[in-house]
Amino acid sequence: MAAASASLTSLLISKTSPWSNLSWKNQLPLPSAFATISLCGRGSNHRHSPRLVVFAMDDKPTVLVAEKLGEAGINILKDFANVDCSYNLSPEELCTKISLCDALIVRSGTKVTREVFESSAGRLKVVGRAGVGIDNVDLAAATEHGCLVVNAPTANTVAAAEHGIALLTAMARNVAQADASVKAGKWQRSKYVGVSLVGKTLAVMGFGKVGSEVARRARGLGMHVIAYDPYAAADRARAMGVDLVSFDEAIATADFISLHMPLTPATSKILNDENFAKMKKGVRIVNVARGGVIDDDALVKALDAGIVAQAALDVFTEEPPSKDSKLVQHENVTVTPHLGASTMEAQEEVAIEIAEVVVGALKGELAATAVNAPMVPAEVLTELKPFVVLAEKLGRLAVQLVAGGSGVKNVKVTYASSRAPDDLDTRVLRAMITKGLIEPISNVFVNLVNADFTAKQRGLRITEERILLDGSPENPLEFIQVQIANVESKFASAISEPGEIKMEGRVKDGIPHLTKVGSFEVDVSLEGNIILCRQVDQPGLIGKVGSILGEENVNVSFMSVGRVAQRKHAVMAIGVDEPPRKESLKRIGEIPAIEEFVYLKL
Ligand SMILES: NC(=O)C1=CN([C@@H]2O[C@H](COP(=O)(O)OP(=O)(O)OC[C@H]3O[C@@H](n4cnc5c(N)ncnc54)[C@H](O)[C@@H]3O)[C@@H](O)[C@H]2O)C=CC1
Ligand SMILES: O=C(O)C(=O)COP(=O)(O)O
Numbered sequence: 001m002a003a004a005s006a007s008l009t010s011l012l013i014s015k016t017s018p019w020s021n022l023s024w025k026n027q028l029p030l031p032s033a034f035a036t037i038s039l040c041g042r043g044s045n046h047r048h049s050p051r052l053v054v055f056a057m058d059d060k061p062t063v064l065v066a067e068k069l070g071e072a073g074i075n076i077l078k079d080f081a082n083v084d085c086s087y088n089l090s091p092e093e094l095c096t097k098i099s100l101c102d103a104l105i106v107r108s109g110t111k112v113t114r115e116v117f118e119s120s121a122g123r124l125k126v127v128g129r130a131g132v133g134i135d136n137v138d139l140a141a142a143t144e145h146g147c148l149v150v151n152a153p154t155a156n157t158v159a160a161a162e163h164g165i166a167l168l169t170a171m172a173r174n175v176a177q178a179d180a181s182v183k184a185g186k187w188q189r190s191k192y193v194g195v196s197l198v199g200k201t202l203a204v205m206g207f208g209k210v211g212s213e214v215a216r217r218a219r220g221l222g223m224h225v226i227a228y229d230p231y232a233a234a235d236r237a238r239a240m241g242v243d244l245v246s247f248d249e250a251i252a253t254a255d256f257i258s259l260h261m262p263l264t265p266a267t268s269k270i271l272n273d274e275n276f277a278k279m280k281k282g283v284r285i286v287n288v289a290r291g292g293v294i295d296d297d298a299l300v301k302a303l304d305a306g307i308v309a310q311a312a313l314d315v316f317t318e319e320p321p322s323k324d325s326k327l328v329q330h331e332n333v334t335v336t337p338h339l340g341a342s343t344m345e346a347q348e349e350v351a352i353e354i355a356e357v358v359v360g361a362l363k364g365e366l367a368a369t370a371v372n373a374p375m376v377p378a379e380v381l382t383e384l385k386p387f388v389v390l391a392e393k394l395g396r397l398a399v400q401l402v403a404g405g406s407g408v409k410n411v412k413v414t415y416a417s418s419r420a421p422d423d424l425d426t427r428v429l430r431a432m433i434t435k436g437l438i439e440p441i442s443n444v445f446v447n448l449v450n451a452d453f454t455a456k457q458r459g460l461r462i463t464e465e466r467i468l469l470d471g472s473p474e475n476p477l478e479f480i481q482v483q484i485a486n487v488e489s490k491f492a493s494a495i496s497e498p499g500e501i502k503m504e505g506r507v508k509d510g511i512p513h514l515t516k517v518g519s520f521e522v523d524v525s526l527e528g529n530i531i532l533c534r535q536v537d538q539p540g541l542i543g544k545v546g547s548i549l550g551e552e553n554v555n556v557s558f559m560s561v562g563r564v565a566q567r568k569h570a571v572m573a574i575g576v577d578e579p580p581r582k583e584s585l586k587r588i589g590e591i592p593a594i595e596e597f598v599y600l601k602l
Contacts, residue, residue: 061102061362066094066110069130073351077105080359095119103358107131108338109319114141122146122445128358129371130350131156131341132209133290135263139372146450148361149371152353154209159346161213163339164258164288167312168218171284172197172256176334195284195309198222203254205270206261206289207232207244214258215242226250229261251275256284263290271295276302282309288340291316300326303333314340373449374427384428387477390505390512391429393526393602394482395436397514398503400600401494405487408437409459414481416467424476426464433482434462440601479506479515491598493534493571494518520571521562526602528557528577533588533597537561537570544591549576552584569595 063081065074066089077083086097091111098104098120105128106112112127117138122145127137129151142149170176173194181188202218204211207229215225215237225242228250237244251257251271257279261267271285272295285308287294296317302308312334313327319338321328328335341350353369361367381388402408413433417424431451438446438454446454455462469478481504489501496502496518504516505526512526524530535541542559549556558575580588585599 062100063103063105063358063362064097064101065105067105067107067130069105069107069354070348070351072348073105073130073353073355076352076355076359081362091115098124102126103128103362105130105354105358106136107341108133108136110136112137112142114138117141117145117147120145120147126150126358126361126367128152128354128361130354132160133262134371135290135292137371143372143449143453146445146447148367148373148449150354150357150361150367150369151371152350152357153369155349155353156341156346157209157213159343160210160288160340161217162343163314163336164210164214164260164286165217165221167286167288167314167334167336168202168256168258168284169197169221171286171310171312171334177331197256199224200255201226201253202256202258203228203245203250204242205229205247205250205257205259206267207237207242208260210288211258211260212236212240212242214260215240218258223256226253248278251279251283253280254283255280256286258286259289259293261289261293263292267293269293269295269298271299273298273301276307279307281307283307284309285311286313287311288314291319291321296325296327300330303330308332310334314338370449374425380425381428383476386507386510386512387480388428388432390507390526391432391480392436393512394480394503394505394514395433396440396602397436397530397600398482398484398494398501399437399440401489401491401501401503401598402484403488403490405499407459408441408484408487409461410485411437411460411462412465412481412483412485413462414465414467414483416469416478416481417476418469418471418473418478419476420473421466421468423473424466429480430462430464433480434460437484475507477507479504481516491517491532491534491596493520493532493569493596514573517562517571517573522571522573523560523562524558524573524575526575528575529579529602530600531572531574531576531580531585531588531597532600533572533574534595535570535572535591535593536595537568538593541591541593542572545572545574545588545594548584548587548591549574549580552580554578554580554584 061081063077063083065083065085067087074083074085089097095115098116101124103126104112104124107130117124124147126148127142129137129149132151132153134149134151137149139149174192178192198221200223202223202225204215204225204227207227211227215227218225219241226245227237227242228245228247232244234244270293276298299308299311303311310332314336315338327333357367357369399408413430415424415426428448431448434451434455435446437460438444438458444454481502484501486499487501489495494501494517502516502518503514506513506515514522514524514526516522517532533545546556555577556574557577559572561570561572580599588594589597
């Protein structure tokens with residue numbers, strides 16, 4: 001186990017925490033990005049007061065800041081963690097250091113590769129991208145390693161948009177070239193006659209945060225703005241006086257094209273030979289998005305052919321670009337070294353935003369800017385808290401009942417609720433059921449980040465079904481049912497239909513209860529561990545079992561009997577605070593009326 005995990009000393013749960021019932025005991029390294037983990041407390045001046053704390057009092061987590069981050073952000077980190085600011089690490093140095101770090105903060109200059117996650121050996125719990133683009137982080141590898149990736153998606157929007165406009169205007173008026181010429185002792189007024197922006201058509205490619213801010217500003221400059229974005233809402237665009245058009249129309253009608261989409265497989269080299277050929281002769285291109293969206297060689301050809309009159313580039317396929325890059329050296333190209341986000345104001349804001357999110361994630365809070373995990377608002381989580389515990393415990397109990405069959409492959413989860421389906425987000429619950437199902441039978445740690453991936457990897461198919469109940473939707477859920485198909489059970493009474501283990505639970509007064517085992521109704525609070533017995537219903541039996549446990553000094557917290565009819569079969573569920581010794585369990589099994597029994601760890 002990684003060093004930090006090994007040094008965790010205690011598992012105390014803050015009484016003030018809405019999660020105070022939650023603990024993932026002794027299951028470190030913990031998926032600390034989630035509000036299900038609690039270790040003892042430490043104060044912080046973090047904007048959201050600490051609820052869950054993952055690290056022991058005397059043991060701070062370590063955050064590696066691998067690229068320059070604003071001072072305000074560093075200070076927030078220092079209040080909570082040991083902060084190692086090591087800039088310009090080689091990939092090898094990063095891999096070496098990472099095994100000692102719980103969190104890593106980067107900008108666009110650090111490649112967080114699969115090797116980084118592998119080298120961390122499970123200790124790295126959160127990667128914070130101090131900015132928007134996460135194309136430098138291997139998200140699939142992060143998810144597979146249960147590592148949360150968060151970003152700071154809004155703090156540099158205006159800075160990037162302003163830089164886009166700066167490049168647009170500077171390009172149109174040859175500011176950079178003219179500046180260099182004057183400094184070289186020349187006075188070339190006719191050479192640097194520019195073009196006007198007013199009345200020209202600007203195509204904004206990617207109408208997201210930056211794109212729409214660029215559009216707003218360009219409208220202010222008197223430009224006619226069109227946009228291409230297959231996922232943007234047309235009415236939002238229309239409200240800003242922008243027409244959403246097709247890709248072909250955008251590139252064919254634009255005098256200026258400004259790129260604002262993320263680099264994805266779909267956008268990689270989207271401006272290529274074929275598409276440059278469709279553009280208006282003399283088009284001008286601005287790129288403050290990602291270098292990879294343009295095919296560099298194709299752009300050089302288009303510039304040489306006069307299809308593209310000018311380009312202004314802040315970002316490059318390879319950063320920094322090689323010194324002799326034909327694109328960078330082209331006389332009609334203006335370049336800046338990825339400065340879009342680099343204003344004093346934006347960097348201060350980005351640093352604060354990412355530091356807060358990383359600290360929050362290390363404390364176990366759910367991150368609002370999680371990139372590879374569902375974003376679940378805090379109030380929803382607080383409401384679902386006891387159901388989250390119930391979900392994990394039902395999964396944990398059900399899987400312990402499996403005796404064989406075709407393996408745990410198909411699991412059906414039923415949520416009974418009076419809430420409309422889209423008013424109940426079950427992703428957290430599904431993740432917790434997955435955790436409950438997988439952890440007792442493997443050495444994999446499952447969390448909200450890797451739950452679906454881990455289930456898929458193990459061939460576990462979880463289907464979800466809703467039962468819509470009448471009644472007040474105040475309570476998010478009436479009950480949760482977990483059914484494992486095509487298996488045999490160690491406890492035959494847990495089988496409801498042939499080959500199907502069924503467990504059902506509810507939350508009563510904030511406490512999760514097991515309420516059904518197979519077809520038997522029981523009622524036992526899911527605290528401590530559980531003994532399930534099937535017996536022939538008869539007087540005195542509860543006393544007999546109780547006294548065996550009493551003699552063994554095992555405290556019974558809860559006991560409930562569910563029977564089909566008087567003096568027929570019944571299932572007794574007994575909650576026990578301490579694990580009974582094998583001998584005690586054997587003695588219970590020897591009571592003649594007891595037909596089968598099983599001891600389950602929660
Ligand atoms: N140069 C710099 O320093 C900075 C660069 N950026 C980059 O700017 C880009 C945009 O950032 P934001 O506006 O914050 O992101 P965003 O996510 O708000 O907007 C991106 C937009 O692109 C659209 N999009 C996705 N796939 C598309 C496709 N195939 N074709 C057309 N549109 C598509 C999305 O629907 C979305 O509306 C990102 O690549 C980001 O990394 C952002 C900040 C600073
Ligand atoms: O936020 C982004 O996507 C950016 O491109 C800014 O990158 P930077 O943080 O300046 O390296």
